Amino acid sequence: MSSSPWWLHAVCYQVYVRSFADSDGDGVGDLAGITSRLPYLRDLGADALWITPFYTSPQRDHGYDVSNYYDVDPLFGTLADADELLARAHEHGLRVIIDLVPNHTSSEHPWFQAALAAGPGSPERERYLFRKGRVDADGVEHPPNNWMSRFQGPAWTRVPDDPAQADGPGEWYLHLFDSSQPDLNWRHPNVPEEFDRILRYWLDRGADGIRIDVAHGLFKEEGLPDQRLAPGESNDPGESLINQRPSHSPMWNQPEAHELYRRWHDLLASYDGDRMAIAEAWVKDPENLADFVRPDELQQAFNFHWLNAPWSAEAFRGVIEQTLAVVPAPTWVLGNHDVVRPVTRYGGGELGLRRWKAALLAMLALPGSAYIHQGEELGLPQAEVPEHLQQDPRAGVAGRGGRDGCRVPLPWSGSKPPYGFGPGDGQPWLPQPDEWADLSVEAQSGVEGSTLEFVRRALALRRDLLAGFDDDRDGEPGLHVEGTATELVIRRGPLVCHLNTDSSPVPGERREELLAGHEVLLCSGDEPGGADTATWLLAR
Structure with a gap:
């Protein structure tokens, strides 16, 4: 994409390190396993991979409780494995974003x-x-x-x-999270100084970017006052991370964070290669999100409003218009390791899969970068993990729900668990469903109409059609978004994306109008304009 920084329009693939690929047969994914599967990510069409924390940790919260930020947990390998992963990824043309956990440490730190x-x-x-x-x-x-x-x-x-x-x-x-994760005092000078050292340590080793965990929570209001609650408000966080937060939240979104992110912006800019940072910031609206994405602060922030939008063309259009109006470098994401997988969220079964494929096409048609959670390209649904096998520290907590179901290890090959996840024969750290044989990479590769081949085709078309088009957001007169309650049309350069979120196909005359003068490039359903279907069109 010519002079644009690599991250501005990248497709980034999230690797949940425990569940991607196991190299040693212990049932847990590791860094060497990721390295062995880099050709798969390259061929899929990813530009970068974001890897969840692999640092030394007691694993109470599966790596988000760090006891040593300068080493690799033996469960995942060694520093040599990390260096090998970074080197091989770069050879394959892939950038690597590592996960930084600065809000808290492990209680064993x-x-x-x-x-x-x-x-x-x-x-x-x-x-x-x-x-x-x-x-x-x-x-x-x-x-x-x-x-x-x-x-x-x-x-x-x-x-x-x-x-x-x-x-x-x-x-x-x-501890805003588990009791084994004490919050740091970011007003103490030792804390930012230490994280400057941590950042330089991994940037020196070749990391291309960082994902900042709980980026909106590092600073707390001075004096740590009680949370003031309006009538009807509750200070129990519940399961939702967004849109239900009380109006007064002294533990989130304090202004001092922006001085820190300006400091990190300068640190990243001191390295070559367009190093970047993306915030995990659960905020109420795109205006709040834009506060993190400024010319002298962070490069990106996850747009969870797209993820949380209901299945509705009108809702999608609202998120798009609000985001593009205020966020200079937008991102789009439909899932991650903390939320129910989109196939299940959109209704489950064939309905959920059809809707997810359509939402993916709409997402990939938009300017900015797209983040894909591992397994989405296979159409994986949320797995049901028996209660006695659940490992998420949130599992069983009323009102929150466990996250194990979106973290079950990937099926790579074979007809039964562990589906090629590792060299062993037993179930991995979380059990894989017996019905996943038809969803494996091997079962879908080269199969016309499979979800995997659909995603590969979409990413290839996106790169071919839109490379070089987005060098300057201000130079995008061709970007136009319109629609109704059930139809969304995105016109961007040579591409037209039509999304129908209705349970019925568009009328015949409307379909003829859409197809007139256009070539069908890709359709998520049986036919353009079909129920819960998105279509990519190219003007003849």
């Missing part, structure tokens, strides 16, 4: 262990958010404020066996 040992009032504790509890008139101790964890219960845990204080009970520490 040396900093937190030192904080526990040092006791209340120590400099070591200032790197985290330790506070005294609140004691009511009856002498009962309560957490320091009313904040709730994203996982379960209060966002505070009292330090076990804390050294006694002369003036009251021991301290509590803040």
Whole structure:
């Protein structure tokens, strides 16, 4: 795409490291497994891969609880494996985005262990958010404020066996997620200094970009005040990450984060190769999202409003228009390792698959970059994991739901588990459904009409048709979005994408109008204009 930075219009493939490919037969995916499958990603049409955390970790939250940011967890391999993966990916023309976890560390991180040992009032504790509890008139101790964890219960845990204080009970520490993930104090100078070192360490090794976990949550409101709730509001986070947050959220979206991201922007710019950062920021609207994507801050932020839109042409159009109006480098995403897979979310079975394929074509027709969660290209549905085999720390927590069903390892080949996931014969770390044999890479490769070949074709057409078209967003007079409650039309350069979200085909005369003077390039359903179908058209 000529002079544009590589990330501006890239197709990025998310690799959930535990579940992509297992090289050693222990049932868990690893870095060497990813390296062995890089030709698959290249041939699929990906431009980059985003890899979830592979650092040293107790794995309480499957790598999002980091105890050493400078090494690879033995479960996933070695530093040499990481270097090999980066080198081979670059040889295949693939960029690599690594996952940075800066909001919290593992409770086993040396900093937190030192904080526990040092006791209340120590400099070591200032790197985290330790506070005294609140004691009511009856002498009962309560957490320091009313904040709730994203996982379960209060966002505070009292330090076990804390050294006694002369003036009251021991301290509590803040954790917006699991109790094994204490939040860092980003107002302490040691914290940004340390993460500067971590960033340089991985950029020096060849990482092309970073995904910033919980990018909207690093700073908390000064004084850590109670969350003020309007009538009818609840401070229980529940299952939804967006659109249901109380109007006052002192733990999210504090203005100090932008100074940090300007600092990281300059750090990334000091390297060659258009290094980039993308924010995981669950915010209420595209205007809030745009706050993270500024010329001197982050390059991208995940557009979860597209993911959360209901199956509706009108809803999709609203997200598109609002996003393009304010976000300078948009992204589009339909799934990830934290949400129900889109095939299931869109209705399941053939209906859900048909709708996902149509939504994918609409997404790929838009300016900006597209992120695809591993297995989407196979049409994988959400898997049902038996309760006794669930491993997500959120599993079984009322109102939140476990995430294991979207993290089940990929089926590569064969007629029964582990479907070529690794060299062993047994089920991997999460069990694969018996009915996935027909969904494997081997079963779909080269098969006309398969979901995998459909995605390969779509990505190839996108690259061929739109390469060079998007060098400058201001130079896109051909971009036009229009529609009705059930039809969406995206005109972009030489491409026309028509999406019908109705359960019935468009009328015959409307179909003739669409096809007049156009060549059908790709259709997600049986015919252009069909029910729950998207079609790519090219003017003759």
